[in-house]
Amino acid sequence: MLDSRARGVLARLERATPQPPAVSVPPETGRFLFALIAPHTGCEVLELGGGKGYSTIWLAAGARLLGGTVRSIERDPEIAEAWRENIGEAGLEETARLIEGDALDVTPKLDGRFDLVFIDAADRFYEKLFQLVRPKLGVGALVVADNVLSRREFLAAYVDARQADPTLVSVTVPVGEGLELSVVLSETT
Amino acid sequence: MLDDRVRAVLARLEAEDAKEREEGVARELRARQVARTTGQFLFGLVAPQWDCEVLEIGGSRGYSSIWLGAGVRYFGGRVLSLEADPAKVEAWRLNVAEAGLEETVELIDGDAFETLPQIQDVFDVVFIDAEKDDYERLFQLARDKVEPGALFVADNVLSHADPLAEYSKARQADPTLESVTVPLDRGLELSVVLSDA
Numbered sequence: 001m002l003d004s005r006a007r008g009v010l011a012r013l014e015r016a017t018p019q020p021p022a023v024s025v026p027p028e029t030g031r032f033l034f035a036l037i038a039p040h041t042g043c044e045v046l047e048l049g050g051g052k053g054y055s056t057i058w059l060a061a062g063a064r065l066l067g068g069t070v071r072s073i074e075r076d077p078e079i080a081e082a083w084r085e086n087i088g089e090a091g092l093e094e095t096a097r098l099i100e101g102d103a104l105d106v107t108p109k110l111d112g113r114f115d116l117v118f119i120d121a122a123d124r125f126y127e128k129l130f131q132l133v134r135p136k137l138g139v140g141a142l143v144v145a146d147n148v149l150s151r152r153e154f155l156a157a158y159v160d161a162r163q164a165d166p167t168l169v170s171v172t173v174p175v176g177e178g179l180e181l182s183v184v185l186s187e188t189t
Numbered sequence: 190m191l192d193d194r195v196r197a198v199l200a201r202l203e204a205e206d207a208k209e210r211e212e213g214v215a216r217e218l219r220a221r222q223v224a225r226t227t228g229q230f231l232f233g234l235v236a237p238q239w240d241c242e243v244l245e246i247g248g249s250r251g252y253s254s255i256w257l258g259a260g261v262r263y264f265g266g267r268v269l270s271l272e273a274d275p276a277k278v279e280a281w282r283l284n285v286a287e288a289g290l291e292e293t294v295e296l297i298d299g300d301a302f303e304t305l306p307q308i309q310d311v312f313d314v315v316f317i318d319a320e321k322d323d324y325e326r327l328f329q330l331a332r333d334k335v336e337p338g339a340l341f342v343a344d345n346v347l348s349h350a351d352p353l354a355e356y357s358k359a360r361q362a363d364p365t366l367e368s369v370t371v372p373l374d375r376g377l378e379l380s381v382v383l384s385d386a
Contacts, residue, residue, distance in 0.1 A: 002367055002383060031369035031379075038367075038381045039313055039338050041239055062381075065338045115237055140237040140263050169191060169236075171229040175371050183233045185191060 024051035029176030043068030149178025222252035241266035347376025
């Protein structure tokens with residue numbers, strides 16, 4: 001649900017500067033993520049780079065509609081604190097859980113499989129993070145990577161690798177800072 | 190599944206579309222199919238969903254129906270496609286059969302304003318790719334055939350901002366929806382249903 005509590009926190013976070021880095025993604029990217037997740041039943045989401053929780057709120061509000069959950073990884077303790085406050089205020093603590101730590105260490109240890117992975121981390125880690133998460137994805141899973149247009153010079157290699165991979169269908173969606181949307185077609189790479 | 194049969198038909202339709210544009214075939218006679226990247230995007234939207242029931246308004250010769258059908262087939266979904274033009278209906282049937290998707294994708298032949306009100310099903314995704322002046326009425330006709338969590342996807346909202354900017358504006362102002370314009374290819378308006386109308 002996108003209820004008034006969740007909307008209230010989103011509006012507060014957007015108020016100062018409704019663009020990154022004040023919020024982790026622009027509002028249109030938030031809406032897009034919400035639309036992508038909302039139709040899925042029991043959608044298990046992994047967010048690599050939770051920030052202060054702005055994108056997490058969109059993801060969790062979408063997942064909650066049909067019984068999904070979000071696990072979000074954030075390394076910075078101060079940002080993690082802000083994440084907890086914002087998620088609590090949005091009433092989403094039952095849906096979204098924070099894992100504090102470095103995504104490169106934490107991701108391999110995560111249990112279970114994911115239906116959607118949102119990557120919004122430092123450019124240089126995208127490829128490694130994708131490789132770490134790949135064994136946890138079944139057919140039909142989606143990987144969404146942010147900033148592929150705004151940081152094209154650093155992320156073009158990530159995009160090219162996904163679009164050349166015969167086990168995926170991958171397309172660049174020019175919403176917000178550019179999202180690479182990759183659907184998993186078969187289990188193994 | 191995006192198997193070899195599906196990929197072969199998609200590639201042929203892309204080549205035919207490019208040729209028609211090159212030869213300057215009149216707009217109303219062309220397939221006017223979505224761009225390949227929009228096809229991939231539609232595939233990405235539906236492939237993760239369980240038992241995804243798709244309504245496509247404007248099937249044309251089947252290019253987008255094939256992307257949608259290949260996507261929903263992973264987890265037991267289905268596509269119902271509406272098309273009125275007899276020449277396109279004929280091509281649609283041949284293309285969908287050649288792609289091996291006749292079990293997944295079904296065509297309803299006729300004017301959507303007549304056929305749509307007769308359909309009793311509930312849909313998870315509604316893809317609108319029809320005459321631009323008809324979008325608003327088609328949306329209204331499909332609105333009671335969806336539940337919270339369903340998604341409307343309307344094509345051409347940027348390429349045909351006149352008249353479709355009004356469509357986007359109305360969706361974005363509707364408190365029962367959350368709606369965003371995705372500037373991919375000709376522009377897609379993506380509207381999630383939050384509550385019953």
